[in-house]
Amino acid sequence: MQSVKLNDGNFMPVLGLGTATVEQDLCDKAEEITVTAIEIGFRHIDSAYVYNTEEQVGKAIRRKIADGTVKREDIFYTSKLWVTFHRPDLVRPALEASLKKLQMDFVDLYLIHWPLSFKPAEDPFSSNIGDCFTPDTVDLCATWEAMEKCKDAGLTKSIGVSNFNHKQLELILNKPGLKYKPVCNQVECHVYLNQSKLLTFCKSKDIVLVAYSALGSQRICGTWLKENSPILLDDPVLGEIARKYNRTPAQVALRYQLQRGIVVLAKSFKKERIKENFQVFDFQLTPEDMKTIDSLNRDFRYTEPAHFKDHPNYPFHEEY
Template sequence: NMTLTAESHSVTLSDGFKIPLMGLGTYGDPRTTPKGTACESVKYAIDVGYRHIDGALVYFNEHEVGQAIREKIADGTVKREDVFYCGKLWNTFHPPELVMPALKRTLKTLELDYVDLYIIELPLAFKPGDVFYPKDENGKEVYHDTDLCATWEALEACKDAGLTKSLGVSNFNKRQLELILNKPGLKHKPVTNQIECHPYFTQPKMMEFCKKNDIIIVGYSPLGTSRDPSWVNLKSPPLLEDELLVSIGKKYKKTSAQVALRFNVQRGVVVIPKSFSPKRIKENFEIFDFSLTDDEMKEIEGLNKNIRFVELLMWSDHPEYPFHDDY
């Protein structure tokens, strides 16, 4: 069992680069998050010890995240190579000729020369262009034919051009991953699949498939999600109130959130909890001074309900909607 510390908790990707198991998610509702919040939060996280930041063009705050990283480089806290940044290709930029310009737009927004990981955010293509949520007269997203292999080849060109170190995907199911892995002339394998992953949704089948194919799982919503009924499935009770997680936490003088994060990190799943609260940003990082026993790990695995919080049902009629399949 590898020893994880606050200073050293990276795992090696199949392409030889390293990814820290603990990251900071940066999505905040652009309509309600005060300007500057993302920048301050990322700077604070870097001061606390985070070295992995997860962002996206579609979060509308990538300029703030980039500014935070640059300020922490400028003040000598970190060097650029100490920080792992993941950016994402949005649904409206899937046509191959739009992929590199989309990544260049992210780099221009961040004011950085490269990202460490660039991933296809969803296997769903929308009508191409700069309107991120193109809608028809009924307010329904306008879809576009998806060719995941063609999009992937355009990502490979981005890596070859040095704009990103590594390439991955997000919200892909097994069939969609196999499409890429079995692509004739594949040049660069996806090194990660970013998916929902927490004690109520442990992803055992996807874990096994990814392990076999040397793909690291990056778990989003590792603490469950907000309880916003407009996009969250509320069939599962709030994860952080779970009696088992609370009681294991008491034993170690930790919160249920810290137990949930430790559970994933200990099984090699990268976690990217989002927080803009300094107290919780710090608390979420404090998972390297205790470890769970094998029995506790098994007990937590037993909490799996196979129910997603993030179902994305509004796009379930898209031909490439990933969650109809078992995994």
């Protein structure tokens, strides 16, 4: 598996398995799906506290370590700090809660999931996550300092952010006394939202861009996804390029991101698709095909959580 060197000296595999889902039956399948992905060759597993899959994913990783398929150091595991845990005194307990579910001593990467803070319930670790959407005024820089302490404590090897715009990244980068830069910014990125300006900015700061929803998002999940969203993998131009290489549109969409220097997450809960998504290292798109795919950009977001839009730190009011 190819890897990219992060600005703190650690290495991240360029292709990862995404495990986000809002459907309980798929949460229950996360263990077997993760086992399958590791057997196929995936070494980068992306999850989060809010996904409700960490217990199952942790079991899968331990199973494959126990049977000798991998060692712990072969796996790059990402977790994320949810929006109700931004208060500095909650950051480490939140990471420790994920580690307890995973039954791990550390994660490889811990991200601030959104640049938005919401007031936690009286007991933030037992409340219904979806009920806690009263905006809070936690200083992002204070949250970042607590993230740095988690790295110093050995609970995570690297720290980064997710869904940050360039101004929010600059806020962290310009923080007085900054100890560690974010190693990455994980954002929605696909051929309909190619994030070219944010990518250029991140590269200039030695921050890796990590793409989620790289194949689009077809499920309609209440306030998280727009209804009547276009099905990215049905795009005729993508299909034409895929036929040229005797590949699938998904493989072309993933390959496109890899050739741009983006780390890409591929999410599927079907074994045949997981195997297909891994087969993206043995062909190369031409510069002409890359330009053609660039032209498909329409700045379209699948993920725009309606209950976040009134928050003062909502990131998508900025162009990038």
